[in-house]
Amino acid sequence: RKEVEQDPGPFNVPEGATVAFNCTYSNSASQSFFWYRQDCRKEPKLLMSVYSSGNEDGRFTAQLNRASQYISLLIRDSKLSDSATYLCVVNNFNKFYFGSGTKLNVKP
């Protein structure tokens, strides 16, 4: 079983739409969780850490469900500039496991 699994997409949505991504992880002892954004041929950039209680940063909301071992990312009011690949990352004792990413295309 893969450490981190994500739906590869692509998710094709119109501007203004709300879109949600899920990610599951296999190791219940994992300590911290993140969403990164990666543009084509660029480095991953930290979008947000995922707090146990859930957290929001502007149009982005992240949730963690430890019992079911999944993490979600909700993007509201999608912008063209949100088009990218979203990587789910799980930290287990400072070893980081990456999902294969979910591709988002926001269309005008």
Place this chain on the structure above:
Amino acid sequence: EPEVTQTPSHQVTQMGQEVILRCVPISNHLYFYWYRQILGQKVEFLVSFYNNEISEKSEIFDDQFSVERPDGSNFTLKIRSTKLEDSAMYFCASLREGAYNEQFFGPGTRLTVL
């Protein structure tokens, strides 16, 4: 805001040659990492480095690879005898310790082995 930097941005080499990829992590970070990403594939962990030694490495990180922190700022990845399949983006990252231990990535080095 401090950033991780990497040089060169693109390295082209012949199969069998040695390459050294360089990274300058964020200055007050203590954990450093190398990852690779083959075009169209996921980011893969290679090695982590803490307190001047390797703390963990993946099965990809075989005897052809080595890492070094030759001075207080640089962190290098050496590939001794490159193979075609080493062609990839190589990302360096450093870790900000805290409640969530967040990683920050450099812009990457694109390695092309001919």
